Amino acid sequence: MHAETPKNPLPQLRPVLELLADGDVHSGESLGAALGVSRAAVWKQLQKLERLGLPLESVRGRGYRLPGGLNLLDATELRAGLRPPARDLLDELLLHDRVDSTNARLLGLLEKNSGHGVAMLAEQQTAGRGRRGRQWISPFSGGINLSLGWQFGGGVQLLEGLSLAVGVAIAQALQEFGVPDVRLKWPNDVWCRGRKLAGVLLELSGDLTDRCAVVVGIGLNVGLRGDAASAIDQPWIDLNSVCPGIDRNRLAAALLNHLLPLLQSYPERGFAAYRQQWQQLDQFAGRPVRIVSVQRQWSGIAEGVDDTGALVVAVDGERRLFHGGEVSLREG
Structure with missing residues (x-):
């Protein structure tokens, strides 16, 4: 098993994000002291946070805050939520602050004969993909953007129905947190109260008749904000509106607890093992x-x-x- 190495394309912003994540007011002076930089340098970093779409608020005479705070992804906290056998099946955990697409990055690894058992998550995607080439909207720290790579022998025919089985796994993970009214829409959507909560995108590489690899991509809305929410062109819902307070690290761990064993056993079990559960959740x-x-x-x-x-x-x-x-x- 490899040790995870968090990847941060915005490394200079992660420290200030962690300070503001509690949602409290922090003065420019205290932020500068904690970061070891000048107040001018702090101001430059805060301006970059606004460009990420985060609702930075200036409290006159007191400082700055992120209303509601942030529940940032953390490798240590996420790993603490893993159970066997997922803990043993996960080969590597990669966390990004911002990437183009976790699916695209993981496909690149698989094409180099790497990526098996690798889970990649991002706080934000700039080119997240949905089914039929649609864009997946993912504001910073507003959801779960997860891709999981797996290699299979025996050809793509063994993977029939996999996107539906993944939907069942997502529903099971959500049920652990008491999320109400979770349903599945064929072939790859998770709904809640009649609106879309999550989507699944499978992408394949390799020899489709022999040894092939799949990236299981999941986008799940946790807390969508403002402009990002208005850009979505279909009825949607997020977890914060139906079941607020779910920790994103615990939720990501729960998804991996269900997904990794599914991928390991799927060539032998197939979709038939999940059909009844899927039918019970059919929207x-x-x-x-x-x-x-x-x-x-x-x-x-x-x-x-x-x-x-x-x-x-x-x-x-x-x-x-x-x-x-x-x-x-x-x-x-």
Whole structure:
């Protein structure tokens, strides 16, 4: 097992972030003393925090604060929440303050025959990706941006339904914190109270007929703010609005506790082992839906999924199967 090395593209800002993370007011003088820099240098760092989209507040005559504080990711705290077998399956933990895309970075490692068992998290992504090329909005410290790399032998056919099984794992992790009304939307969304809470993006590399690798990317909304929230083009929800106070490090650890054993055993167990749990959480079971492709669409009644993770829809009395790479599911 490798020791984790936190990666900080903004290393000069991490100390001031940690000081302001408590949400209390700190004077420029006290910040300068703690950081060993001048008040002018402190002011320059605070301006950079504002450019990160953080709601820095100036309290006249007293100093500065981040209202509500920050729950920063911390490798030591995260590792403390890991249980066996996840603790043994995790090969390396990489934490970033800001990256383009954790999925893209981890794919790069896997293409160099590295990255197996590596978990990468970022406080913020500047080019986070969603399904079908959409952007994933991830304000600084506002969610969980997690990518997990894993190598498989035997070809991509062994991974049928994996994105749905990952959805089950996310739901199980959320249930540990008492998050209410968690549901799954085929093929890769986690919903809460009828709105999107998290998304899953799987990306593959290698020989798809023999030895291949997958990056499991997860974006989960914890506390979205202002401009970032307004940029989202679909109904969304975050954890702070339904179950405030969940520690991000504990939540990330819980996700890894469920995901790592899943990836280890998936080639043998397949999606069939998760199908019943998925069906119990199906957001659209028995409801009218539309299935949309580039060229046409179908209307029918959702009837869950089969053992491969294909969506089952009754269209004009005929049972039809749809696969995730081909179509999108919408409410009827």
